Amino acid sequence: MAGDKHSEITKGMMFSLILFKSLKVRKNRVFITFFSIMTGASIITALSSIYFDISAKMSRELRAYGANLFIGPAASSGSRTVDARTIEEAVKMVPPDKLTGASPYVYGVARLDLGSAVMAGVDFAGLRRLSPYWQVEGKWVTVDFDEDSCMIGKTLAKNMELKVGDTVNVIGSETGFQKSLTVKGIAETGQAEDEQIFVNLSLAEKILGMEGKVNHAMLSIVTEGTDIDLLAKRMAGAFPGTDAKPIRKVSSSEGKILDKIKGLMAIIAVIILTVTTLCVMTTLITVVSERTREIGLMKAIGADDREIVLQFLSETLIIGVAGVAAGLAAGFVLAQVLGQAVFGSSISFRLIVLPMTLVPSVAASLLAAALPVRMAVRVVPAQVLKED
Amino acid sequence: MEKIVLETKGLTKRFGNVTPLDHVDMQVRKGEWVSIMGPSGSGKTTMLNLLSCLDSPTEGQYILDGVDTSTLSERERVVVRREKIGLVFQQFHLVPYLTALENVMLAQYYHSMVDRNDAAEVLERVGLSHRIGHLPSQLSGGEQQRVCIARALINQPAIILADEPTGNLDEANEEVILDFFKELHNEGRTIIMVTHNPELSEYSDRVVRLHHGRVA
Numbered sequence: 001m002a003g004d005k006h007s008e009i010t011k012g013m014m015f016s017l018i019l020f021k022s023l024k025v026r027k028n029r030v031f032i033t034f035f036s037i038m039t040g041a042s043i044i045t046a047l048s049s050i051y052f053d054i055s056a057k058m059s060r061e062l063r064a065y066g067a068n069l070f071i072g073p074a075a076s077s078g079s080r081t082v083d084a085r086t087i088e089e090a091v092k093m094v095p096p097d098k099l100t101g102a103s104p105y106v107y108g109v110a111r112l113d114l115g116s117a118v119m120a121g122v123d124f125a126g127l128r129r130l131s132p133y134w135q136v137e138g139k140w141v142t143v144d145f146d147e148d149s150c151m152i153g154k155t156l157a158k159n160m161e162l163k164v165g166d167t168v169n170v171i172g173s174e175t176g177f178q179k180s181l182t183v184k185g186i187a188e189t190g191q192a193e194d195e196q197i198f199v200n201l202s203l204a205e206k207i208l209g210m211e212g213k214v215n216h217a218m219l220s221i222v223t224e225g226t227d228i229d230l231l232a233k234r235m236a237g238a239f240p241g242t243d244a245k246p247i248r249k250v251s252s253s254e255g256k257i258l259d260k261i262k263g264l265m266a267i268i269a270v271i272i273l274t275v276t277t278l279c280v281m282t283t284l285i286t287v288v289s290e291r292t293r294e295i296g297l298m299k300a301i302g303a304d305d306r307e308i309v310l311q312f313l314s315e316t317l318i319i320g321v322a323g324v325a326a327g328l329a330a331g332f333v334l335a336q337v338l339g340q341a342v343f344g345s346s347i348s349f350r351l352i353v354l355p356m357t358l359v360p361s362v363a364a365s366l367l368a369a370a371l372p373v374r375m376a377v378r379v380v381p382a383q384v385l386k387e388d
Numbered sequence: 389m390e391k392i393v394l395e396t397k398g399l400t401k402r403f404g405n406v407t408p409l410d411h412v413d414m415q416v417r418k419g420e421w422v423s424i425m426g427p428s429g430s431g432k433t434t435m436l437n438l439l440s441c442l443d444s445p446t447e448g449q450y451i452l453d454g455v456d457t458s459t460l461s462e463r464e465r466v467v468v469r470r471e472k473i474g475l476v477f478q479q480f481h482l483v484p485y486l487t488a489l490e491n492v493m494l495a496q497y498y499h500s501m502v503d504r505n506d507a508a509e510v511l512e513r514v515g516l517s518h519r520i521g522h523l524p525s526q527l528s529g530g531e532q533q534r535v536c537i538a539r540a541l542i543n544q545p546a547i548i549l550a551d552e553p554t555g556n557l558d559e560a561n562e563e564v565i566l567d568f569f570k571e572l573h574n575e576g577r578t579i580i581m582v583t584h585n586p587e588l589s590e591y592s593d594r595v596v597r598l599h600h601g602r603v604a
Contacts, residue, residue: 007505014497017490025485297481300442301539302470302498304463382442385481386433 019314026287030319033283037323038330040276041361045331047265047272048353050338054261067101067130067247069228071235072216074243081106081213082242084201090235090242091219100220101129104201107215108208111171114160118196119170121204121214124151130220131189138164138185147203150181153194157186170197172207179207273364280368284316288372295376296384305377312373313366320365324358331357390418393546393578394439398448399458401434408434410601411448416547419576421569423589426598433551435598436582440473440549441465453546470499474540476550480532482524488535489520492542499543510538514568530561537568548572550581554588566591 023030071090073079084104091102103126110119124141141149150170152162162168162183171178181199188194205211221228228246235244288295295308332349339347394416401409409431416422426432437443438450441457444465449458453472457465469475482491492507511520514534524532533553540548553569554562570591573579581592589595597604 007503009493009502009504011497011502014493014502018486018494018497021485021490293481294483297483298494298498299466300440300469300475300481301495302466304466307498380442382437385442385477385479 015310015314018311019318022311023315023318026290029283029287033280033316033319034323034326036276036279036283037320037361037365038327040272040364041324041327041357042329042331042334043272044269044361045328045353045357046334046338047269048356049332049335049347049350051262051265052350052352053339053347054258054265066133067218067220068223069219069221069232069244069246070216071219071242071244074236074241077241079241081210081215082217084212084214086239086242087214087217090239090244091217093235093238094219094221094231098222100222101126102217102219103127103130104214104217106201106204106208106210106213108204108210109173110197110207111173112160112197113169116173117156117160119204119207120193120196120198121201121208121210122198123201124198127198130218133189134193135188136185137188138183141184141198141200144200145202147179147200148182149184151185151187151198152183153196153198154186154188155194156197157183162186168197170199170207172209175207175209177207177209179203269360273360276361277364277368280316280365281371284312284369284372285375288312288375291376292379292384295379296381299379300381300385308376308379309373312376313369316365316369317362320362323365324361327361328354328357390420392416393418393420393453394580395451396438396448397451399435399438399445399450400447401431401438401443402446408601409438409445412598412601412603414596414603416578416580418578419573420594421573421579421581421592423592423595424580424582424598425584425586425589425595426604427584429600430598431601432582432584432598434601436549436551439547439580440475441468470495470543472546474543474545474548476533476536476540476548476553478552478555480524480529480536480556482532482535482539484524487521487523488516488527488531488538491524491535492539495539495542507538507542510542511535513541514538515564528561529557530564533557533561533565534568537565541572547578547580550579552583552585553581554585555583 071082071087073082087104091099094102103123106121108119109116123144125144128140136151141151150168152160152168157163160168164183164186166183167180168183169178169180187198199207201214205213221231232244232246236242298308335347339345392415394414396412396414399409399412399414400407412435424432424435434443438445441452444460445458449456451457452468455468455472457468460468483494486494488511489504489507492510493502493504496502496507508517508520511517514537516531516534516538519527519531524535527535533556537553550569554565557565566588569579569581579592581588583589
């Protein structure tokens with residue numbers, strides 16, 4: 001019975017044949033296992049993708065809470081103002097892609113028609129980006145050189161009986177400079193700004209007699225990838241007489257929120273992996289229970305424990321890798337859906353997500369197979385082959 | 389006189405206080421056909437499990453083809469099973485998702501080389517050359533048993549151990565299988581058949597009767 005070389009089948013080919021047919025005959029179980037692993041892997045992929053994007057995305061989202069860097073005169077300088085050009089130069093030290101918004105501020109008291117109020121000269125474009133949370137009735141002043149419009153805090157508007165579209169006369173208390181302005185918007189901020197009137201910086205300088213001077217500047221900087229403390233130190237060092245300070249309340253809250261969100265995502269990932277492992281394990285235990293006679297037969301005709309382990313782990317590995325591959329694709333789509341829903345933008349694909357999904361998902365699958373494989377190895381052929 | 393291929397000396401199996409097999413001494417020569425008979429509970433199944441190396445004795449010796457198997461580990465017993473024993477089951481026990489040919493090749497796979505022609509040749513010998521691509525569910529009971537016999541023969545074992553090989557077959561198929569065992573016997577194969585069918589035992593060279601775990 002010596003066959004010729006052409007009829008010989010390698011062990012690998014026979015092993016593959018057994019694996020393929022064994023998987024094919026149990027389509028439903030294979031699908032349940034595949035689907036469990038795919039679901040777990042897709043959620044891990046989505047969470048990992050968001051995890052690596054979240055710092056940048058959340059940091060930009062959190063910029064809505066307002067400025068996180070203050071530049072003003074150093075206490076040691078004895079001055080209450082800083083040269084406007086110094087502020088401009090300091091702002092240039094922030095990488096443009098990290099700067100969400102910036103505005104210089106000049107303050108003084110001005111007389112209005114029905115009394116005095118604090119006037120703030122600002123860069124409206126910068127202020128709008130610094131304070132996206134302001135509730136504005138009417139419109140923002142959008143043109144930098146608009147010296148005919150103003151915005152007014154809600155409390156002040158109420159006290160002065162002003163509405164959007166009204167005209168208000170402003171007179172500098174010290175300069176006597178007078179200007180009629182149209183109220184373009186009434187802002188509700190929930191803070192001291194509710195009692196202030198806002199005009200363009202250049203106009204405020206004239207009214208208050210503070211040409212070329214500002215009291216301070218506020219900046220909103222994306223914290224992801226930026227060391228705000230270091231930046232503040234560099235600014236203070238570069239411009240003697242000025243002081244730059246991170247606004248701790250905002251910047252430390254950002255860090256805490258990000259850490260909490262990342263921690264939450266890690267917990268969800270662990271829960272998902274645990275659920276996936278249990279689901280796969282349950283299915284594989286059922287598969288082993290259904291196949292005890294087959295395992296018993298294989299052992300009876302010469303399969304050793306190693307071959308039984310190899311067969312079951314290989315089956316799990318094939319389903320696991322296929323499930324993870326499908327999960328990666330589905331997870332990336334899920335990440336896009338979540339990215340659009342939560343951040344209104346897409347989530348970038350990062351290579352690190354591949355091993356981050358593949359390793360724990362395949363490890364979970366193999367871990368899930370450990371108990372069923374142990375059950376398979378413990379099958380006693382003499383017992384199972386005698387059962388009817 | 390042919391050499392002794394199988395020998396048990398004081399072969400005993402105990403499960404707690406129960407002793408289903410009690411100091412059995414037996415010798416089987418090469419080419420012999422021996423039937424092991426006995427009523428239910430006589431120890432036939434325990435004897436078969438020990439002779440097929442699916443279990444190890446509590447006491448005594450079992451020497452198969454010159455190898456004392458009673459002291460072997462489970463891993464070593466697996467090697468003896470695949471090298472020296474061909475098992476024929478009452479319920480056939482074919483892998484349901486493999487064809488007749490692949491079921492025979494499975495025994496080759498665990499033994500050594502897989503050779504499609506050799507497997508097909510054995511199936512041809514048992515009269516199944518036209519059914520090699522069929523799954524067990526597409527075969528009759530008699531055909532399944534013939535695949536089981538082909539699988540037992542493929543690795544040229546030292547002994548063929550058959551457990552009620554016709555127990556699940558109708559009369560016509562029983563005859564076919566018995567004729568085949570006769571053919572194997574005439575070729576000089578060593579056959580040990582566990583049965584409670586006296587008609588079947590008539591074909592064997594000798595009958596070993598068990599009663600309460602002892603040779604009667």
